[in-house]
Amino acid sequence: MTRAEPITSLQNPQLKRLVRLHGRRAREQEGVILIEGARELSRALAAGVQPTEVFSCPELHSPEAAEVTPALPVVPTLLSAAAFEKVSGRENPDGLLGVAPRPTVDLPKLPEGAVVVVLDGLEKPGNVGAILRTADASGAAAVLVLGRGADPYGPNVIRASQGSVFALPVAALDEQDAYSYLDTQGCVTVACTPDAPQVYWDAPLTGRVALLLGTEHGGLPAHWRQMGGEDSKASGAGLSVRIPMEPGSAADSLNVATAAALMLFECVRQRRAVAAAGAGQ
Numbered sequence: 001m002t003r004a005e006p007i008t009s010l011q012n013p014q015l016k017r018l019v020r021l022h023g024r025r026a027r028e029q030e031g032v033i034l035i036e037g038a039r040e041l042s043r044a045l046a047a048g049v050q051p052t053e054v055f056s057c058p059e060l061h062s063p064e065a066a067e068v069t070p071a072l073p074v075v076p077t078l079l080s081a082a083a084f085e086k087v088s089g090r091e092n093p094d095g096l097l098g099v100a101p102r103p104t105v106d107l108p109k110l111p112e113g114a115v116v117v118v119l120d121g122l123e124k125p126g127n128v129g130a131i132l133r134t135a136d137a138s139g140a141a142a143v144l145v146l147g148r149g150a151d152p153y154g155p156n157v158i159r160a161s162q163g164s165v166f167a168l169p170v171a172a173l174d175e176q177d178a179y180s181y182l183d184t185q186g187c188v189t190v191a192c193t194p195d196a197p198q199v200y201w202d203a204p205l206t207g208r209v210a211l212l213l214g215t216e217h218g219g220l221p222a223h224w225r226q227m228g229g230e231d232s233k234a235s236g237a238g239l240s241v242r243i244p245m246e247p248g249s250a251a252d253s254l255n256v257a258t259a260a261a262l263m264l265f266e267c268v269r270q271r272r273a274v275a276a277a278g279a280g281q
Contacts, residue, residue: 006057006078010086014077018055018087021099024151034155035098036089038065043163044100045071051098053077057084060095068096089155102153105171107142110185114141115267116210118178118189120221121147122256128152129160130257131213136164138264143170144178149215175221182210188238191220192263194253196240203241205267206274213263216256 007014020026021034035044035051042064044051056069056076069076076096079087084095110116117135122128128150135143145152152170173181182189187210190203214220243254243262254262 006080007083008080010083012083014055015079015083015087018097018099022089022155024154027102027151027154031102032099033102033153033158034089035100035158036093036096036155037159038062038068038094038096040158040163041072041096041098042068044098044166045073047166049100049103049166051100053099055079055084055087055097057081057093057095060084060093062094065094065096072098090159103166105169107144107169107171107181110141110187110208112208113206113271114185114208115139115205115264116141116182116185116187116208117143117260117264118182118210118212119143119145119149120175120212120214121149122213122215123149125150125154125156126160127255127257129157129162129165131260132157132161132168132170133164134257134261134264136161136167138268140168140264142168144181144210145170145172146175146178190238190263191240192243192259193219193240194242196242198239198241199244200241200263201266203239204270205263206270209267211260211263211267213256213260216253 018034021030021032027033035041035049041051050073052074054072054074054076057079058066059081061069084093084097087097115138117131117140119128119131122145128145132143132152143152150157152165152172158165185208187208189210189212190205191212192200212220243259245254
């Protein structure tokens, strides 16, 4: 069931609010997130994230949007095509946009063999979203997002993750809280840095590990390499690894999402190798 008359005026206060909510400050002030797209809304619902408002334009609906609409927990507010395009963050919107409370995340107790991804200062939503998709696909236990880079629950990150942000624990923390969590959980930290002496596939990645990834231009902050001591199980950069590149290559670094994918699936490969060796005994 939907409201009969769509909003058509581009000066409507509800539309102006939705435009503001594309800004991080406005979302933080209200404690909400924007979820645009049928796939993203479906994955949010599957994870228990319930939108309190939904805005719909049937004229723009994709087949997936038309299928999702009856399962929505609230009656959508109808918008004209022009009105929806005003509040959309996409070039070709599918006519669904939800507003939901910002998820609260309880970081899990990590089993042996768990992988945590730590992103320090990443600014590009596309990279953060792509890493979340890969973390989900590879079975990572959690993702920690540090600093005031990209908002892990920003609409562009949600879109780039295709809703994977709702499928695993994703927490925005400061560095000290992240370090304390990793230390308490007994993680060995693995700093990904181009000047490390060890190639990533030679590093032992089968225990509880935290993969540390910094920005492409700045790398990991120095404190991640200095924190911790001999008695700490999470000693800042307990291991440092690099992804080898061909000598003479014009590239001096890889895209951070590509680096994360290589690291995460190397963790998968090593775990499968250990499991296969155990099964063969």
